[in-house]
Amino acid sequence: MQNQTKSMLPNFFLCKFVPARLLCIEQTFYLAPHRLFFKMWFSMLACVCLLFAFMWRLWAVLPKSSSKPRRHSTSPCKTCIVLGSGGHTTEMIALIRNLDDHQYAPRTYVIADTDSLSEVKARQLEQERSGVEHKDYFILRIPRLREVGQSLSSVPFSVVKALLGSFKILSNMPDLIICNGPGSCISICMVAYLPRLLGIKHIRIVYVESFARVKSLSVTGRLLYPVVDNFLVQWPELLETYPRAIYNGTLV
Structure with a gap:
């Protein structure tokens, strides 16, 4: 059982x-x-x-209007200068030729990795300032946003590469960025906004439109117009369409 x-x-x-x-x-x-x-x-x-x-x-x-230049300071201003190629570099060299060496120092020249002529012009400018080559400047190379004749299918990869390469500018954390139209300044300005978004530092961005743009902005200018602190144009006709712009006459 x-x-x-x-x-x-x-x-x-x-x-x-x-x-x-x-x-x-x-x-x-x-x-x-x-x-x-x-x-x-x-x-x-x-x-x-x-x-x-x-x-x-x-x-x-984001700047609500084209902000006024800050009061003059005696402390050096770490300056990042974006050099394009050809006409962009020629105009930028003319723009910065009279910069105060001690006020805007150290200077970092950002150049595309395939652009050898712009580096030569930057070094010549530094040497012309006082007869000897200054040591208070740096050359920083980043990938180009898009090469001439590059296929559209490979552009996204170049954009990502250029964006990652632009993070190099944060190693010196500039106070001021000056650019005038090359495509590479788009990725640089995007990276420059990161410290601003995080509340770490406000890197001031000054964009100078090319002398050749009389009635309309360049593609780079249209993209950066809403985000830069100061947007300078060299023709008064542009003020009618872009009221945030600043016209101080011909700069080059």
């Missing part, structure tokens, strides 16, 4: 507990889609909140 009772125990547990476990598993599979939906909904809500916070912060740090 005792053996018969023992033999019945497994059947008893099988009948009493296995259906409950199966029911538990069935409920788990039934609830899984709802839990997955909740997690997806929560993740989407978190992303939306982060995006909203980022957009609000970006709006807060």
Whole structure:
């Protein structure tokens, strides 16, 4: 009789507990889609909140109007100068030729890695200032945003490469960035906004539109017009369409 009772125990547990476990598993599979939906909904809500916070912060740090130049300071201003190629470099050299060597120092010249002529012109300028080559400047090379004749399919990779390379400018954390139109200054200005967004430092950005732009802005100018601190043009006709711009006559 005792053996018969023992033999019945497994059947008893099988009948009493296995259906409950199966029911538990069935409920788990039934609830899984709802839990997955909740997690997806929560993740989407978190992303939306982060995006909203980022957009609000970006709006807060964007210049509302072309800000006035700051009061003259006796402390040196670490200056980053973006040199393009050809006409961009020629105009930039003319713009910065009369900069005070002690006030705007050290100077970092940002040049595309495939541009050898701009480096030669930058070194010549530094040597012409006092008859000897200054040591208070640096040459920084970054990938070019887009090469002439480059296929459109490879442009996204070049943009990412240029953006990552532009982070080099933060190693010296400049106080001022001066640019005048080369495509590489777009990635540099994007990187320069990172310390501003994080509340670390406000890197001032000054953009000077090319002398050749009389009635319309360049592509780079149109992209950077809303975000730079000072946007200088060299023709008064542009003020009608771009009221944030500053006209101080011909600069080159």
